[in-house]
Amino acid sequence: MTPRQACLACLEREPPAIFEAALWIAAEHDSALQPERWLRDIAGLQQQVAAGLPVLPSHELAQLLLRRLNELDFHEDNESPLRPQAALLHRVLQRRRGQPLSLALVALELARRLDIPLVGVNFPGHFLLRVPGADHLLDPCGGRRLYTQDCRELLAHQLGPAAQLSAEHLQSCDARSLLQRLSRNLRHLHLQDQDYLAALKDAERVLELGPPSASDHLARAELYQHLDCPQAERFDLEHALLLTDDPAQRLALTQRLRQLSQTPALH
Secondary structure, X not given: OOHHHHHHHHHOOOOOOHHHHHHHHHHOOOOOOOHHHHHHHHHHHHHHHHHOOOOOOHHHOHHHHHHHHHHOOOEEOOOOOOOHHHOOHHHHHHXXXXXXXXXXXXXXXXXXXXXXXXXXXXXXXXXXXXXXXOOOXXXXXXOOEEOHHHHHHHHHHHHOOOOOOOHHHHOEOOHHHHHHHHHHHHHHHHHHOOOHHHHHHHHHHHHHHOOOOHHHHHHHHHHXXXXXXXXXXXXXXXXXXXXXXXXXXXXXHHHHHHHHHOOOOOO
């Protein structure tokens, strides 16, 4: 079974094995990675975290779990430019540094093992967490509580002052959506690193994990352009054209497809 197949098989379990699936995603980029080793590592971390938690009802422990991880030196990776290691789960566990989503994956797995209710929230630009039924969200980078006004300010910081907070921004996400977002993060980081073949693996996984968007096809088309694969680039541009409702983008895609059709094929 390939790492990709193992990742998808994790999602077929009930409940989905999200943490292990994320390890298999990392294994696509590191052939020496053995997920079993990191599952043992998270079990050891579970013991460390549990030793520092007070005896309270489980629904009151989520923020304390995040603070405990912070005490154990898990922090947001502020390296600039950010490298793929901020999203590869085994490297996050090694370095105790990662993107908010990567830190959330660690917290969600520990919460699951400790029977602490906690779910992911696909907030734009900064993945968040929630205790079901709570009136606030939690920042995986330290456990800060975010109420409605805090979420408005965070959204404005991520998307600009014109962005309007909506209920869609605060929805819990399922396993596939979470791993699709992780794959988009890795695609971006590998592209930024100019590792186009690694980014292509991530781009393909994005399309396999859930309903693709026009931007997902455009991202893979860009990679095929870097790799000088015009026919594959055309395929994604055509699919992006079918998915977009933006007139300006439709015009730009039509022009690009026309240019590709005029490029002589290489034999």
